[in-house]
Amino acid sequence: MSSSCIEEVSVPDDNWYRIANELLSRADITINGSAPSDIRVKNPDFFKRVLQEGSLGLGESYMDGWWECERLDIFFSKVLRAGLENQLPHHVKDTLRILGARLINLQSKKRAWIVGKEHYDLGNDLFSRMLDPYMQYSCAYWKDADTLEAAQQAKLKLICEKLQLQPGMRVLDIGCGWGGLSQYMATHYGVSVVGVTISAEQQKMAQTRCEGLDVSILLQDYRDLNDQFDRIVSVGMFEHVGPKTTTPILRLSTGI
Known part of the structure; x- marks a missing residue:
């Protein structure tokens, strides 16, 4: 400029x-x-x-x-x-x-790690007491649902349908949290998932949750990834990073 x-x-x-x-x-x-x-x-x-x-x-x-x-x-x-x-x-x-x-890139890499430590590393026990079994930290989908658990599973299903997942696809889950969506996609759609989080506590729980599935949970900033994926999903995180960080995300998608 x-x-x-x-x-x-x-x-x-x-x-x-x-x-x-x-x-x-x-x-x-x-x-x-x-x-x-x-x-x-x-x-x-x-x-x-x-x-x-x-x-x-x-x-x-x-x-x-x-x-x-x-x-x-x-x-x-x-x-x-x-x-x-x-x-x-x-x-x-x-x-x-x-x-x-x-x-200005308000969500610098340095600040991202500070947020992860000060917020998401407060302890998995705390968050597990207030969230659904899939540990979803974003809004649920309440159409035809009358419990938090049902509404969150409806959201996960809707996300997967919008992604048009097919068995064998490689999916990147940016800001994967405690691994609920990664687990759901691998279990129900037969895809290979790479989840990325900046929280050590989240990584620990996500790895345990996804044990035995074709899921890798990485503790790193998504901007440091050097790979390509068939699908990229980010739920409740993308709006925090700003326009200056969209290019690193798009280059990770095949064909873009």
Whole structure:
């Protein structure tokens, strides 16, 4: 990308405060003001975070101690009444979208391993108490199902039907989790599966679950794979990695 293109979508750091201050003033909120509903900012990165992440960034930055407010109830009442989240200037929205999705790879390899360790390595016992027998961590398919177990199996079946699996195919399961889908595909469709996870705990359970099947569970970043597959499936993971990481996925598919 040329430098001129980057300049067109760049937002100078000193503008984050100006934009945030302008928006909050529309709700009669002053940054570091004296009114009970005013906010006192303790971390200068607060402005950038809220403008990039919206209400989620506002809430999480509060929990992280980046800002405080004496009367949160009045503050949020003012924010909601003013509809601030819908008032970002269009050019700012476009800039944030382009910077976040096109210029920056938010899910770097380093960050991926941090996520795996801090979230999925909390312990298999914890997740097994809240999930179905196939340990599915994504939404179930509830049509004609009245239990979580039935709904998750219906989802697995639907996924396999959409993949049009045939015996002998090689399938890559990106973000395979605890191996439930890999197990289901190998058992019911006779395919060879390579599952990839960034969690040591998930790999351990997935290997046990898929023992005796034509399934390999790898502890590695999918971007480090150098192979090709007949089918590639990713359930509840692909939306987290962003457009900059689609090419490494596509090159793993035969014929692409």
